[in-house]
Amino acid sequence: MTWLLAIFQTLLFVALAPLLAGWLKWCKCHLQNRQAPSLLQPYRELLKLTRKQPVVAEHASWIFTRAPYIIFSATVLAASIVPLIAVDLPTAAIADVIVLVGFFAFARFFLALAGLDIGTAFGGMGSSREMTISSLAEPAMLMAIFTLTMTASTTNLSFAIVHVLNEGLVLRPSFVFALFALMLVAIAETGRIPVDNPDTHLELTMIHEAMILEYSGRHLALIEWASQVKLMLYGVLIANIFFPWGIAQGFSIQALAYGLLAIIVKLALLAILLSISETLLAKMRLFRVQEYLSFAYLLGLLGMLSHIILEASR
Amino acid sequence: MNIEQQDFYTQAILSMAALIGLASFLMLGQGRLLRLIFVFALQGLLLTLTAALSAYSLDNHHLYISAGLTLVLKVMFIPWMLRRQVLAMHMNRDVEALENKTLVMLGGASLMVFSYYVLHPIVQSSSTIMVNALAVSLSVVLLGMLLMISHRQAVAHVVGFMSIENGLFFAAIVATNGMPMVVELGIAFDVLVAAVLFGIFFFHIRTSIDSLDVDRLNRLNEIDQ
Numbered sequence: 194m195t196w197l198l199a200i201f202q203t204l205l206f207v208a209l210a211p212l213l214a215g216w217l218k219w220c221k222c223h224l225q226n227r228q229a230p231s232l233l234q235p236y237r238e239l240l241k242l243t244r245k246q247p248v249v250a251e252h253a254s255w256i257f258t259r260a261p262y263i264i265f266s267a268t269v270l271a272a273s274i275v276p277l278i279a280v281d282l283p284t285a286a287i288a289d290v291i292v293l294v295g296f297f298a299f300a301r302f303f304l305a306l307a308g309l310d311i312g313t314a315f316g317g318m319g320s321s322r323e324m325t326i327s328s329l330a331e332p333a334m335l336m337a338i339f340t341l342t343m344t345a346s347t348t349n350l351s352f353a354i355v356h357v358l359n360e361g362l363v364l365r366p367s368f369v370f371a372l373f374a375l376m377l378v379a380i381a382e383t384g385r386i387p388v389d390n391p392d393t394h395l396e397l398t399m400i401h402e403a404m405i406l407e408y409s410g411r412h413l414a415l416i417e418w419a420s421q422v423k424l425m426l427y428g429v430l431i432a433n434i435f436f437p438w439g440i441a442q443g444f445s446i447q448a449l450a451y452g453l454l455a456i457i458v459k460l461a462l463l464a465i466l467l468s469i470s471e472t473l474l475a476k477m478r479l480f481r482v483q484e485y486l487s488f489a490y491l492l493g494l495l496g497m498l499s500h501i502i503l504e505a506s507r
Numbered sequence: 508m509n510i511e512q513q514d515f516y517t518q519a520i521l522s523m524a525a526l527i528g529l530a531s532f533l534m535l536g537q538g539r540l541l542r543l544i545f546v547f548a549l550q551g552l553l554l555t556l557t558a559a560l561s562a563y564s565l566d567n568h569h570l571y572i573s574a575g576l577t578l579v580l581k582v583m584f585i586p587w588m589l590r591r592q593v594l595a596m597h598m599n600r601d602v603e604a605l606e607n608k609t610l611v612m613l614g615g616a617s618l619m620v621f622s623y624y625v626l627h628p629i630v631q632s633s634s635t636i637m638v639n640a641l642a643v644s645l646s647v648v649l650l651g652m653l654l655m656i657s658h659r660q661a662v663a664h665v666v667g668f669m670s671i672e673n674g675l676f677f678a679a680i681v682a683t684n685g686m687p688m689v690v691e692l693g694i695a696f697d698v699l700v701a702a703v704l705f706g707i708f709f710f711h712i713r714t715s716i717d718s719l720d721v722d723r724l725n726r727l728n729e730i731d732q
Binding site: 363364365366367369370484487488491492494495498499502503504 | 518519522524525526529532536608612613616619620623639642
């Protein structure tokens with residue numbers, strides 16, 4: 194029964210991800226006085242792409258054609274271990290937060306390989322930029338996560354969320370820092386403004402789009418879908434770690450429905466926040482990104498420090 | 508004692524301490540003068556909130572007066588005056604190139620660890636909140652000094668000086684539940700007078716060396732060699 198629920202939650206995660214992307218686009222269009230596409234537009238695009246025949250370059254090796262499947266399945270596996278509407282599911286007990294970071298790194302590795310594989314200048318440039326950014330973002334993310342795990346004294350995401358829930362409302366300075374650090378990392382890792390622009394592939398400074406420039410058809414659909422799931426993963430992480438209220442602790446229909454409603458509201462609010470920041474900010478120069486990420490690392494470090502200095506018992 | 512066992516007031520004060528520390532870090536890495544002044548005003552606002560909070564929860568009415576003084580002086584008057592001077596001297600578009608910004612930031616983080624390490628044995632006997640808040644206020648003082656060392660513009664030095672005073676004021680509120688009124692009034696007016704004097708100094712430095720970059724004060728001779 195719980196396994197069924199876990200599978201259902203993962204499917205829901207994957208199915209809702211394009212909706213979140215559509216909602217984000219809708220908010221952004223309205224903030225910028227443009228005509229918004231329908232909320233279902235990302236689904237239509239994915240459908241259109243799956244119907245088209247993929248064109249593969251002549252020099253592509255097996256990595257190029259396999260990479261989309263590997264990336265998509267790694268992202269779905271990552272989605273299966275993040276509690277979306279309920280905690281204490283069996284999948285959450287299998288893997289902890291560090292494995293989650295590992296899944297992200299695994300998917301990124303294959304994406305970068307696929308970018309290099311085809312041999313175009315753009316692909317190589319995008320891959321090298323992606324690796325640069327991720328090598329700076331990962332320590333910051335781990336720092337923020339360690340703050341959480343030290344507070345809850347477990348690296349398991351589900352148990353940590355239960356711990357935060359059981360404590361009730363505690364004002365923790367370290368969580369404030371960890372929240373900001375994780376938000377900055379999430380923006381960098383999912384390639385949003387100000388680090389990368391997701392809306393265009395016509396810029397010389399693009400990162401994510403440069404790597405997937407050669408993809409078409411169902412391969413492109415899988416990669417796009419995976420990046421939408423990744424965006425939602427970061428959103429769910431932020432929402433459920435720092436504001437876990439509403440997530441279902443039992444498995445009754447009522448609690449689950451309430452959990453689903455809560456996470457939808459939280460994600461919608463986070464998306465509004467992200468679209469406001471994307472409207473206000475301009476894209477950074479590539480060489481400013483390391484300053485931005487070192488600030489995120491500093492915030493994570495401060496979170497850790499204030500956990501030790503201000504909160505720990507002695 | 509863990510934080511979840513403390514009362515709500517203590518948690519709020521500790522969060523304020525963390526945010527004040529964060530404001531100091533933000534000032535440390537800021538190259539634009541107007542933003543620096545804005546973050547300084549934010550730190551003043553956090554101090555005001557802390558003072559009002561401790562006045563409310565300790566039922567200590569004279570702290571409301573010092574909260575009001577902080578609000579008027581450090582959130583409104585001094586930032587307004589500094590901002591006006593920066594705009595008048597057309598320095599709002601200058602971006603100060605900080606040398607080795609990451610190193611300075613990491614130095615700031617190690618100063619925070621250091622101040623905790625220094626205070627740890629001293630106040631072993633007193634309450635947890637006092638040690639922690641004192642550690643943060645000492646690190647705000649040290650970070651203010653680091654700000655003065657690492658920036659070259661005279662305006663940034665003044666902001667660093669004022670944030671040192673912020674750190675001392677925070678320690679005074681948290682550790683002693685407010686100094687006597689006379690002392691607080693005295694300090695508040697000292698800060699006010701200092702701000703006005705600095706304004707006059709800016710003017711003089713500006714007219715004599717045509718810049719507010721204090722590195723150029725090292726050259727005493729009038730003719731370039």
